[in-house]
Amino acid sequence: MKGTVKWFSSEKGYGFITSNEDQDHFFGVQSIRGSSLPDNGDSVEFTPTMGDKGAKATNVVIVKKAPQVAQKTSRADDRITCPGCERKIVPRIIMDHGSIDRTVCPFCTTTIEDHSLLGMLFSLVGFIIKTFFILAKEYPVALFLASLSVLILVLLS
Numbered sequence: 001m002k003g004t005v006k007w008f009s010s011e012k013g014y015g016f017i018t019s020n021e022d023q024d025h026f027f028g029v030q031s032i033r034g035s036s037l038p039d040n041g042d043s044v045e046f047t048p049t050m051g052d053k054g055a056k057a058t059n060v061v062i063v064k065k066a067p068q069v070a071q072k073t074s075r076a077d078d079r080i081t082c083p084g085c086e087r088k089i090v091p092r093i094i095m096d097h098g099s100i101d102r103t104v105c106p107f108c109t110t111t112i113e114d115h116s117l118l119g120m121l122f123s124l125v126g127f128i129i130k131t132f133f134i135l136a137k138e139y140p141v142a143l144f145l146a147s148l149s150v151l152i153l154v155l156l157s
């Protein structure tokens with residue numbers, strides 16, 4: 001008989017299959033044939049039997065995996081580690097006048113990404129300073145001469 005996994009808990013070790021005739025069949029982990037455990041929505045084939053507590057499924061074979069496995073992974077990719085509280089979070093978007101202002105941690109409200117003009121300016125200045133220091137470490141003489149010529153140009157203008 002064909003059916004779909006209604007739900008399966010690998011912790012509990014059991015779940016239910018809804019048959020194509022719309023009847024729920026209990027199944028335990030020992031009734032699964034093959035090495036992989038079923039996920040919710042997987043298409044399965046099974047042998048229906050009657051137990052003391054109702055319909056049961058044995059010889060459960062996964063025919064087709066549900067496409068939700070890919071969704072699960074992409075959802076997991078949205079989660080980042082908050083620099084404030086170090087929890088796995090999905091940043092919350094804060095809107096300001098119809099545009100994205102910033103994203104914050106839903107637990108500790110630490111700013112994750114600042115999209116506001118001031119915030120972007122800060123990160124730009126930060127980037128320039130960082131680049132300056134990296135360059136200063138690599139090419140001290142060239143940078144000294146460059147800053148000197150910029151200074152002279154500024155003084156002359």
Ligand SMILES: [Zn+2]
Pocket residue numbers: 082083084085086087105106107108109110
């Ligand atoms: Zn946080």
